[in-house]
Amino acid sequence: xxxxxxxxxxxxxxxxxxxxxxxxxxxxxxxxxxxxxxxxxxxxxxxxxxxxxxxxxxxxxxxxxxxxxxxxxxxxxxxxxxxxxxxxxxxxxxxxxxxxxxxxxxxxxxxxxxxxxxxxxxxxxxxxxxxxxxxxxxxxxxxxxxxxxxxxxxxxxxxxxxxxxxxxxxxxxxxxxxxxxxxxxxxxxxxxxxxxxxxxxxxxxxxxxxxxxxxxxxxxxxxxxxxxxxxxxxxxxxxxxxxxxxxxxxxxxxxxxxxxxxxxxxxxxxxxxxxxxxxxxxxxxxxxxxxxxxxxxxxxxxxxxxxxxxxxxxxxxxxxxxxxxxxxxxxxxxxxxxxxxxxxxxxxxxxxxxxxxxxxxxxxxxxxxxxxxxxxxxxxxxxxxxxxxxxxxxxxxxxxxxxxxxxxxxxxxx
Numbered sequence: 001x002x003x004x005x006x007x008x009x010x011x012x013x014x015x016x017x018x019x020x021x022x023x024x025x026x027x028x029x030x031x032x033x034x035x036x037x038x039x040x041x042x043x044x045x046x047x048x049x050x051x052x053x054x055x056x057x058x059x060x061x062x063x064x065x066x067x068x069x070x071x072x073x074x075x076x077x078x079x080x081x082x083x084x085x086x087x088x089x090x091x092x093x094x095x096x097x098x099x100x101x102x103x104x105x106x107x108x109x110x111x112x113x114x115x116x117x118x119x120x121x122x123x124x125x126x127x128x129x130x131x132x133x134x135x136x137x138x139x140x141x142x143x144x145x146x147x148x149x150x151x152x153x154x155x156x157x158x159x160x161x162x163x164x165x166x167x168x169x170x171x172x173x174x175x176x177x178x179x180x181x182x183x184x185x186x187x188x189x190x191x192x193x194x195x196x197x198x199x200x201x202x203x204x205x206x207x208x209x210x211x212x213x214x215x216x217x218x219x220x221x222x223x224x225x226x227x228x229x230x231x232x233x234x235x236x237x238x239x240x241x242x243x244x245x246x247x248x249x250x251x252x253x254x255x256x257x258x259x260x261x262x263x264x265x266x267x268x269x270x271x272x273x274x275x276x277x278x279x280x281x282x283x284x285x286x287x288x289x290x291x292x293x294x295x296x297x298x299x300x301x302x303x304x305x306x307x308x309x310x311x312x313x314x315x316x317x318x319x320x321x322x323x324x325x326x327x328x329x330x331x332x333x334x335x336x337x338x339x340x341x342x343x344x345x346x347x348x349x350x351x352x353x354x355x356x357x358x359x360x361x362x363x364x365x366x367x368x369x370x371x372x373x374x375x376x377x378x379x380x381x382x383x384x385x386x387x388x389x390x391x392x393x394x395x396x397x398x399x400x401x402x403x404x405x406x407x408x409x410x411x412x413x414x
Contacts, residue, residue, distance in 0.1 A: 001168060002035045004060035006052055008067035008077055009151060010043040021066045021156055032165050033175040033223065034062075044068065049080035057084070057144040062168055064160075067151030069134040071114045077148050078137065082121035085141045092118045095126055099133055127163045131155045136163065174223050177230035179238055181218040182251040184400045191216045194244050198237060205233050207241075214396035215257070247409060250400070257399045258286045264406045265296045265346065270373070273344030274300040274398075275313060275334040277325070278352030278366060282395040298344040303334065313337030324360035326353050328378045331369035339371055346372045348402045352394055355387045363387075366394040370405040377401070379411055 005025050011017045022039050029036040038059065042052045049068070056063040068077030082089050096118035103110035117134050120126060127136030127147070132155040137148040147164050149156045183191060188211040192199070195218070199207045205222035218241060222233035242249055251260050265272055274284045284300035287293050301312060306325055309315040314337040315330055323329045335349035352366030353359040364385070369378040379401060383393045404411055 001061045002037060002059070003029050003062045003064060003168065004056045005036070005039040006049075006056055006063055006065045007039065007041045007151075008044065008049055008065060009041075010074075012041050012067075013043050021151065021153055024153065024157060025064055025066070025160060028160060028165055030176045030178065030221075032168065034168060044074040044076055046076040046080045046083060049076060050083040053080060053084035053141070053146065057141050057146070060144060062145040062147065064164060065146065065148040066156055069117065069136070069148060069150050071111070071116050071133070075116070078116075078119055078121065081124070081137060081139060081141075081146060081148060084146075085121055085123070085139060087122040089119050090122050091115075092120055092126065095120075095135060102133060127159055129155055129159060131158060138163075138167070174225055175227045175230055176221060176223050177227050177234060178222075179220045179231075179234045180253050181220070181238065181241060181245075181249050182255065182257070183216045183218065183245060183248045184214065184250055184257070184396070185248050186216065188216050191218070191245070191248075195241060198240065202237060205237055207237070214393040214400075250403060256290075257396070257403055258290050261399060261403050261406065262287065262290055262293055262296050264403070268406075270296070270345035271298045271343070272296050273298045273338050273342035273347045275338035275347055275349040276300060276302050277304055277309070277334070277350060278354045279350045279391055279395050279398065280304060282391060283348060283350060283398050286395060286399060298342045301338050301341060309334060313341065326351050326360040326365055326367060328367055328369070328380060331367040332371070332376055332378050335369040335371035335376060346370070346402070346406075348398050350394055350398050352390070354390045354394070364390050366390065366397065368394070368398045368401050370402050372405055377405055377411055 005022050007019050007022055012019050019041060026036055040052055042048050065077055068075045096115055099114055099118060100110060114133060120137055121139055124137050124139035127138055129135050129150060132150055132152060134150045136159050139146050149159050188209055192209055195207060205220045208219045210217040220234050220237055222230040224230035224233060250257060276283055281300055281302045287297050303309045303313050306320060310317050313334050315333040319329055319333060331349050331351050334351060335347045338347040338349060349369045353361045353363050355363035364383045366381045366383055369376060381397055383390045401411060
């Protein structure tokens, strides 16, 4: 069974809200073994929504819509479904009573506009919404089942889990398993060349590449009658990929570089701190995003100004005058100074020229130093892109070089 997702809302097109619903629905469709090939986002316009529904129905066995079921004039999903189906709208008295009772039970007076949520396309079935006032809709248009769910994730997810996925069943009696391998150190094109024959020759499992924040992810996806069988299909191709890429692979699935680093530090009983200039605390932010980071992480000194590097980290002024703030000697001094100030066993330090104007060095020059009880390493990097891309890549590189230091991996090899 092929299922398509249609997200509705001008706010999604304007980037005011991230379309997290599509991610959640996609995950559940994969878990249920339902094929999912396309997603669409359309603004709050009845004619365009109806046209998008028509197009989706021509491709898919089921379409899941999110958004546009509220009580305001720009909530047009109900009417657009009716338009696509060529039916009229009816008023559901039972749903109107449920709405009134819900408002009364909360001690509030219901605005009359909320009765819009008691309207539905003729021939449709309402989907109960236990967490909100907007019921969902289920209607068959031709050979396609159309489901409309609220855009609020807290309301949408339970309705998806309880009413939509069970209704669609287990697809074509199959399930999907995926494995995500995480790499760093080579470009997406280089990784693609190393694995090109596997990509071309393997239909099940399939291989896909994703560049994200300076890392390259390889997703292996297999389909079989059971999850165990699908996972077994992944094993040999994963082994081949690992053999070809070697130490370029640093983790799998949820093992992000920050998770890997924190695990290794905890195993050694070492604490961690950061000294950051160009990245402005982004390395510390990645570290502290991991639950339990406090068992290892001591803190961060964001020494953005040159005088703060001198006064707080103890970087000698004559060292800065001789080499510049974006230099390997200064990065090493930042790391050593932060170890003393934070009382940390390990410190990763970052200084650089992120742009748009150069500082000492050309834009994209970033220096990372890692100080551990076993010694200090430092490297100068030349990173591409605009200011935010340089900062993002620098953050990833700092974490990766920290990982390699903890693993004892030569920074000159992968």
